[in-house]
Every structure is written in structure tokens, then in C-alpha cells.
Amino acid sequence: MDLRDLGRTGVQVSPLCLGTMMFGAWGDTRLEDSVRIIHRALDAGINFVDTADVYSRGEAEEIVGKALEGPRRDRVVLATKFHGRMGDDPNEFGNSRRWIFKEVENSLRRLGTDYIDLYQVHRPEQDTDIDETLGALTDLIRQGKVRSVGSSTFPASQIVEAQWVAEKRNRERFVTEQPPYSILIRAIENDVLPTTQRYGMGVLAWSPLAGGWLSGKYRRDQDLPKSSRAQMIPDRYDMSLEVNQRKLDAADALAQLAEEAGMTLIEMALAFVIRHPGVTSAIIGPRTMEQLEGQLGATDVELSDDVLDRIDEIVPPATNVNPADKGWQNPSLEPGARRR
Numbered sequence: 313m314d315l316r317d318l319g320r321t322g323v324q325v326s327p328l329c330l331g332t333m334m335f336g337a338w339g340d341t342r343l344e345d346s347v348r349i350i351h352r353a354l355d356a357g358i359n360f361v362d363t364a365d366v367y368s369r370g371e372a373e374e375i376v377g378k379a380l381e382g383p384r385r386d387r388v389v390l391a392t393k394f395h396g397r398m399g400d401d402p403n404e405f406g407n408s409r410r411w412i413f414k415e416v417e418n419s420l421r422r423l424g425t426d427y428i429d430l431y432q433v434h435r436p437e438q439d440t441d442i443d444e445t446l447g448a449l450t451d452l453i454r455q456g457k458v459r460s461v462g463s464s465t466f467p468a469s470q471i472v473e474a475q476w477v478a479e480k481r482n483r484e485r486f487v488t489e490q491p492p493y494s495i496l497i498r499a500i501e502n503d504v505l506p507t508t509q510r511y512g513m514g515v516l517a518w519s520p521l522a523g524g525w526l527s528g529k530y531r532r533d534q535d536l537p538k539s540s541r542a543q544m545i546p547d548r549y550d551m552s553l554e555v556n557q558r559k560l561d562a563a564d565a566l567a568q569l570a571e572e573a574g575m576t577l578i579e580m581a582l583a584f585v586i587r588h589p590g591v592t593s594a595i596i597g598p599r600t601m602e603q604l605e606g607q608l609g610a611t612d613v614e615l616s617d618d619v620l621d622r623i624d625e626i627v628p629p630a631t632n633v634n635p636a637d638k639g640w641q642n643p644s645l646e647p648g649a650r651r652r
Contacts, residue, residue, distance in 0.1 A: 313326045313327060313328070313356075313357035313358065313611050314327070314611075315359070316592050316593070317514070317592070318389070318430075318460075318487070318488065318514040318592055319487045319488055319512055319513045319514030319592070320487065320512045321460050321487050321514070323389055323429070323460075324359075325359060325360040325389050325514075325592065325593055326357055326358045326359050326360050326593065326611075327586045327592075327593055327594065327611055328353075328358050328360075328582070328586070328593060328594055328596055328607070328608070328610065328611060329358070329360040329361070329362050329391075329516055329593040329594065329595045329596070330349075330350065330353045330358050330360065330361045330362065330595075330596060330598075331362050331363075331518065331595040331596060331597035332346075332350075332361065332362065332363040332367060332372045332375065332376055332597070333363075333364070333367045333372065333597050334597050334598065334599040335349075335363075335367070335368070335371070335372045335375045335376070336367060336368030336371030336372045336374075336375060337368040337369075337371055338367060338368045338372075339599045343375060343378065345600075345601070346375045346379070347375065347378060347379040348601065349598060349600075349601055349604050350375075350376065350379035350380070351379060351384075352601060352604060352605075353604060353608075354384060354387070354388065356608050357611075359387060359388055359389055360388070360389045360391070360593055361376060361380075361388055361389070361390055361391065362391040362392070362393075362490075362516060362595055363376050363390075363391070363392045363393075363423075364392055364393035364394075364396065364434055365392065365393065365394050365396065365398060365415055365418065365419050365422075366393075366395070366396030366397070366398065366434065369398060370398070370418070370422050373392060373419055373422035373423050374422045374423075376390070376423060377422055377423040377424035377425065378424070380423075380424070380425070381424060385424075385425055388429075389429045389430065390423065390425065390428060390429045390430070391428070391429060391430035391431075391432060391462075391516070392419050392423065392428055392430075392431065392432070393431075393432040393433070393434040393464055393490075394407075394411070394412060394415045394416070394419070394431070394432075394433065394434060395407055395433055395434035395435050395437065396434055396435075398415065398418075406437050406439070406440055407433055407436075407437035407440040407444070407445040408437075408440050408444060408445075408448075409444055409445075409447065409448040412445065412448040412449065412452070413448060413452075416428070416431065416452055416457055416458065420457065426457070427456060427457055427458065427459060428457065428458050428459065429459045429460065430459065430460050430461070430462055430487075430488060431449065431452065431458040431460075431461050431462075432461065432462040432463060432464050432488070432490060433445060433461075433462070433463050433464060433466075433486075434464050434465075435464065435465055436463075436465075436466055436467075436470050442470070442473060442474050442477050443477050443481050443483065446461075446474065446477055446478055446481070446483035446484065446485075447481070447483060449461040449483075449484055450483045450484040453484050460484075460487045460488070461484055461485075461486055461487065462486050462487055462488030462489060462490065462513075462514075462516075463486045463488070463489050463490070464489070464490035464491075464518075465490065465491055465492065465518075466486075466489060466491075466504075467503075467504070468503035468504050468506075468507040471486070471489060471504065471507050471508065471511070471513075472507060474486050475511055485511075486513065487513060487514060488513055488514040488515065488516060488592075489504065489508050489513050489514075489515055489516075490515070490516040490517075490518055490595070491504050491505075491515065491517065491518070492517070492518055492519045492637070492638075493505075493515075493517035493518070493519075493520065493585055493588075493591065493594075494517075494519060494520050494521060494522040494525075494526060494581060494584075494585060495522070495526060495562075495566060495580075495581055495584050495585075495623055495626075495627055496522040496525055496526065496559060496562060496563070496627060496632070496633045496634075496637065497519070497522055497632050497633075497637045497638075498627060498628075498629060498630055498631055498632065499630060499631065499632045499638060501588075501629050501630040502630035505588065505590040505591075506590075508590060509589075509590045514592040514593075515590055515591045515592050515593075516592060516593050516594075516595055517585050517586075517591050517593070517594045517595060518595045519595075519597075520581060520582050520585040520594040520595065520596070521578065521581055521582075521596075522559075522563075522581075522637070523548065523549075523637075524537070525559055525563050526563060526566065526577055526578065526581040527577070527578060528567055528576065528577045528578060530559075530560055530563040530564070531563070531564050531567055532560065532561075532564045536551065536560075547634075547636040548634060548636050548637055555633070555634040555635070555636065556634060558633050558634070559633045559634050562626055562627055562633050563577075565626045566580070566581070566623070566626055566627075569619065569622050569623070569626070573615075573616075573619050575613055576606065576609075578606050578607055578610065579607075579609050579610045579613045580613065580615065580619070581610075582594050582596070582607060582610030582613075583610050583611075583613040583614070583615050584615060584620075584623060586610070586611070587615055587620075594610075
């Protein structure tokens, strides 16, 4: 695979990043299968692996650590994240210095490494000053435990705030952002992507298949996949909702377009994401080897202007088909917070 600049870090990464959320209890509990998938991805040219402490409460990090034992570790740009709740103690969570210093040691141990290439804040924290977080991350970089730091699912206003604080307080700045982005979820084209481009940040797009909606399984002429997601997050999957019927219409139209263009919907969806000039890598999250193989070919796909124009007709730029697919929303911007 042709490599790309990870923002202005000088590090080169593949346009597909292997996400590991499905390794462990959340997806496939078989260690051997997960390790084989990681090794196949590396053999195919992927050199970028993204995980998080919260994925299966540390199990995914442990699997990644086992898969990267030995010389493989130094050939991989390894990213992980912190923020999610990891225990019953009220302080085993968040973006505080206290938790960051403790959790980085846990991640290093689980990953079996003495440094993390990219350490990311998994979500913003309303109750923690961003300077507190950046100060702790700056110290980790100076200690050599972390090489670079980034954010995930930050709204544009908080990306700007973090950059401003880093400059004014002499902190290490976020060099990457990890937002949700797909053909069905394009709102970040309106503000997040222009902001990250102005600051020269690398962008790791998560959920490029829109949580499975662009996997090819959501078609009008076939039985829809059964999923527990409809109960867990009905606003995004419950088919009785009109907004999700619109998603189904869009997914079906996109699948027909992909067929006409001689590619799979998965290939078209991933190629669309990594074609944006502001995107560094698309994070793929295969649960099986078959899913991985179906995604690797996306780097060889070229989308013509005609295909891109058709995509824009189906889902207009800078819009989400379902407004609920917005990733994280600043609580202070929710309608209820605007009342007196």
C-alpha cells in the first residue's frame, strides 16, 4: 500500500488502519483468529493499528500485544485510547492527570510495549480542563512513554480550543483527530475536516462502513440483518423510524451504484473515505478473516468524478442521513442545555 503522512509528525502510515474493537468479548473471543487477522493485515501492507483500553475492558489491547510480540512491534504504528470507564472506582475513567498516568501504565502492560506511538483521548470530558489533560500527555511524551497525542470525536470548537491551549500553555498539541466519517455520515465535512486541515492534523476516520449499513447487507430486496444494535441504539437501527428507512434507501441506492461501477459497496465506501484530501486513514474493524479480505481491495479502487457526483446526489455533502449518527455531541450544545 502507498503510505501517507500522519499529519505533520513525519510518520508514514497506510491508508487503511486496522481497528481492533471486534477482538475479544465484544466480537470474536478466539485469540488465535484475532492474531491471524492482525498478521494478515500486516502482511497485506497495513502498518497502522488502532485499539483502546475500553475495548472488551483491556482484552483487545492484550490481543494486539500478543500479535505484535517480537520484531513486528517496531514495524507498526500503534495507537490506543483512554477515557472510557475501566472499573467501579469513580476515578477509573476520564481525562484527568490522575487517571491518565495510571491508565497509560495499564495499556503499556497489556500491549507488551514500552512506548505508544499515538495516545488518544477517546472522548472530550466536560468536567476536566483541557489543560489538565494536555499537561499530563505532555509529561508522558517527555518521559518517552508516548510519541504523539491525538483526540477522538472532538467537535470543531474543542479541536480549536485544544490547539489554542497547547500554544498558549506550551503543551504538546493534538496531532490527529479520529472522527466518525462515511458516505452516510458526512457532517464533519462542514467543520471538523476544514479545521483539522488548517492545523495540519492527521485524520483517522472511524466507522467508514457506517456501523454496517454500507456492508452490502442492508438492501430493500433482501432480509435485513438481525442485530442487537436495534435494542441498544434504536435511534440508529430501529427500522420503524423514518430516518432509518431513509438510511436504508440511501444504502440500497449506493449498493446499486457500486454494482454499476464494477466494485463492491464496501470497496466504494472505503475508497470514498480515504479519497478525501483531509483524511489520512480509514479505520476498518473486521471480526473475521473474510471481512478483512473484503476490505483490503479498497486501496486499489479509483472513484471517478461521475461516481462521486452520483454519491453526492444520494447523500449531499456535509450531511448525515440520520442526525443521530453524529458521534459525540457536546452536552452544552444539546437543546435542553440552552434553556434558562
